[in-house]
Amino acid sequence: MNRGKSLFLVIVLLFFCATAWAETIKIGAVVSVTGAASFLGEPQKNTLLQLQDLTNAKGGMDGRQVELIIYDDESDVNKCVMAARKLLDQDQVAVVIGPSISGNTLAITRFFSSAQVPLISCAAAEKIVFPVNPWIFNTPQLDRHAALKILQDAKVKGYTKLAILTVSDGYGQAGRAVLKELAKAQGFDLVADEVYSPKDTDMTSQLTKIKGVSPEAIICWGTNPGPAVVARNRMQLGLTIPLYMSHGVASDKFIELAGEAAEGLVLPAGRLTAVDQVPDDHPQKTVITDYVANYSQKFNAPISSFGGYAHDAFLLVHEAVTKGGSANPEDIRDNLEKISALPGTSGIYSYSPDNHNGLDEDAFIMVIIENGTWKVVP
């Protein structure tokens, strides 16, 4: 009989262990660790894994341990769809972070509305959050915010004739549309609208054409390495027209690639780019310094704002779960919408039922490249 009792006890214990195991909060993530967008996905994966460890060491979210399930979509839209299905159907996660790229995000949003699980994307396209899908959020600053910031600066400097030079991929063309719309609305005169392809290695033709219509400033919109080529070609042609870059190149890699040609260029960037120049009393100061310290200590790699997007997504989930005291997908969604003035690495988030991006143009600061480093424009 004794043996029967102890066996019963073991079974009961096992049962409790199993329920305690089920009590962990499952957070899914699908990011592009390899493939063309690996420069986005790799820091995002590192960031998420580190946050999981840090959070669990501090007692988890709302007293429960966090279990992170990360899939790599290899920057491929089909793999991303498969990963999303797996997270929803098989892993039954409470919330999903990612994907890294806009195209992949747009391809999987419909699964989330039908599964009723919130998705916090690390991609920036406006289509992700406009029009609002109740289940879809994103963390990066929008192109619109960056364009507004650049045009504000141009207005202060008294420029009226602008030229734009954009890359022919999704990022560049979204930027081009926003720039054209906002420049027109704010009364700028757009005298040239040139395009280059992502793999182009020489933009002298475009710049020569732009030079011919003598604008007062050029706005270049692209991700590395194209804009570095534009900067170098501008110097090679001896052009003195001021050149704005987009936030897509706000990383030290750009300064390395463009070298001397980067000097004097002005661009919008998140505060993460110039950590030590953020004033101590700024609400984002603590979260940014902590993130930079933790990340660079563990991975011995330079910080990137892309990793910050995943950091903020995790932070938002943490806030929603802790404040709401529940890790049900529906509750997380509802509580995300209640988040207000939460400082993250990319900006200060205030979500609402009709705003699922939560940032405004103040998430950016204008920086100028001087002596090979970033300097905040006052």
Add this chain to the structure above:
Amino acid sequence: MSFLTVIDFSSLLQYLITGLTLGSIYGMTALGFTIILNSTGVINFAQGEFVMLGGMMSVYFMTALGLTEPVAVVLAVLGTTVIGALVERLAIRPVRQSPAINLVIITIGVSILIRGLVMFFWGKDTHVLQSFSGDTPIMFLGAAIMPQALWVLGVSAFLLVGFKFFFSKTLHGKAMLACSFDVKAASLVGIGVERMVLLSFMISAFVGAVGGVILAPITMTSYDVGVLLGLKGFAACILGGLGNPFGAAAGGIVLGILESLGAGFISSAYKDALAFVILLILLFAKPSGLFGQKDSKRV
């Protein structure tokens, strides 16, 4: 913004200079295609990878081994030449008897392998080399010429003359040409066909690497620059007439200038499309290319 205000002499000159520089590199890649084609009858689609290896190896030798740029550049060119030899030894020679189409597909495989290995070991970042003689542009009639562009033009011209001499005057060059006409006949007159094929792979890897090295300061380099350069080089090859070294170089320059003028005068968004449309029209009119000879068989 009228169309006419955009056309002034200095802009036109600038477009031509840009096109000439880009075109020389397309031409050099095309030259590499031609050399292997002439001795084996195979189009080597790993040619773009040789170009990439030239640039990436220089970067590697400089950053990882701390060598100075001239030493790194020479080592990179030699290293790529050795890789060219390895490709022939390991991938082509064991299946030498297969039909040409199989060998072509093998070269595609080799190019994917090389690209993958470089990505895996040296990363996916873009890298930059310093210009060989500074970044101060030389102003010429209102157009800016980069010193590096002069390097590109000079080295391409030098290589071209060198190969003309090699193929028409030296024993090895003539032997390689003989192999391309008829392998059996060539071996019957005592030419070591296998050695010639090995040599052709080494030479074309050498040309590719030289192109990659002198191009890297202008266009920067990364593991995947070879794809587009290979494609453009191949197009230049076809444009100039397959198998003609001078045609290949000229084809490259024509393609480069078409692209540059297209971007300048018509639309930068469609410059690649424009260049290829003109290529297509040309081939409809003259299927053997600008300088190609009609294939004729004596019965």
